[in-house]
Amino acid sequence: MPDASHNDAVLIFPAGMPRALEFxxxxxxxxxxxxxxxxxxxxxxxxxxxxxxxxxYVTAADFDAALRRAVAEHGVTGIYTPHVVVWDYLNRRLADIAPGVALLNASPLDEELAAYRTALDAAPAFLSQPLPLASSLPAQPPQPEAEIAALLRHFAAIPGMCDLDKLKALYEIARRCPQGDVVEIGSWWGKSAFALLWLAQRYAIGKLLCVDPWENAQLLQHDADPLVDRLAADRLDADEALRIFQINLLPYSRNDCNYLRMGSLEAAAHYGRQPTVQTPGFGTTAYQGGIALLHIDGNHAYDSVKADIEAWSVHMADGGWIVVDDYRWPFGDGPRRAGDEFLQTHRATIRAAFVAGGALYLQRAAH
Known part of the structure; x- marks a missing residue:
């Protein structure tokens, strides 16, 4: 009889594999x-x-009997196995070895490949629905399907709020982008930064500069719904976010990506004086000093967004794109107000303007 104190146990086998430890x-x-x-x-x-x-070992003649004894002695009601061969064997034999004991996970092979299959399935639709943009510049050719699947797979693996609609829009404007620097204000874990770097490399736009103070105090939106500020204060760790950013971007950097850990306005002044950045992980990166694509996703308070646009837009190249993230945002209207004001003030020099994935996209006219 099983020990009553051991009833309803979960058996994890083999117990040392990474997915086993996660379980x-x-x-x-x-x-x-x-x-x-x-x-x-x-x-x-x-x-x-x-x-x-x-x-x-599952190949041993006495495996079934040993597993049956373990189930009885320890009150096992479910088995989790991340091993492909063990799972396949138990999927076929467990009902005979230990009736009533459940195999708790789906096929590890299917679990391992699920994200890749999702990316491969999504790539054709991504390519078959191009955005009809009235751009100053002609569109460069689309990427091969395998490249898009790679983009989707690695993009999905990085945490963050940037969704596929926005990724699609970034892809389309990158195809219609002049050469110059790609600058992102507010990078955090690096989800959109990865997308921008990938696009800049594929379309030979230029080098990526990420600007973020990585300080919890800078996350406070002030005029936004207090739910956002409460999350920033209680759950987010800026030092951890920078380390995650580095993990996500370093494998893809070809000496064409770096970051400034400082406020946006301070970084804009640095960029205007000397567009060279040096960090221990990414080395030394020299920028052109003219921006082809500017992604503004820093503090969403109205004054902050307005100041970011004013400080960085003066460095825009002809035909360059400004992206104001969270133009449609349920927690505040700072990005929308600042974006609308910039569009109204500079209407004569804006060639294209549209909203997709919750962001506002503006292209400066090319001369």
Whole structure:
């Protein structure tokens, strides 16, 4: 008879694989009892588990009997396995070995490939629905389907609020962009920064400069719904965000990406004086001093957005694009007010203007 104190246990096998350890964390957060198991004589993951047992390899003749004993002795009601072969075997045999015990996860192979399959399925639609933009510059050719699938896959892996509608719009304006620097105000974890870097490389636009103070105090919107400020104060860590940004951008940098950890206005002054940036991770990056694509996604308070546009737009190249993010934003109207004012003031020099993915896109007329 199973020990009553061990009832309703989850068996994790093999217990040392990365997805197994992730599932162990889920069990602990949910208060579920977890039993780790391995076929190795020594498995370093053993110290991560409160309870542990050794099972034969799934190819061994006595595996079924050993698993049956483990289920009975430990009150196992479910099994989680991230191993493709073990999962396939249990999917076929578990009902006979231990009737009533559930296999808790779907095929690990399907789980591993799901994000890639999603990207491959989405790429044709991404390419088949181009935006009809009235641009000053002709559109460069679209990227091959495999390249778009790669963009979608890696974009999806980075946390952030930038959605596919906005990615699509950024892709379309990048195809109609002059040469020059690509500047982003407000990068945080680097989701849109990755997209901008990828696009700048594919369309030979120029180097990417990311500007963000990475300070929690700078996240406060002040005139926005207090829900945003409360989240910034309680849940977000600026130092962690910078480290995540570096993890996300460093693998793709070809000495064509860097960042300034400072406020937007201070960074604009630095850019105007000497457009060269040096950081330990990204090295030294020399910029042209003229901006082909400006993405404004810093503090969303009206005064901050207006100041960002004024400070950086003076460096715009002819035919360059200004993107004001969150022009449609449920927590405040700062980006919309500042964007509308800029459009009204500079209407004579704006060649194209549209809204997509919640952002405002403005193209300066090319001479």
């Amino acid at each position: 162990l964390g889920q069990c602990r957060r949910q208060g579920r009892k977890a039993l780790g198991a391995s076929s190795l004589a020594y498995d370093p993951a053993r110290q991560r588990y409160d309870r542990w047992l050794t099972l034969p």
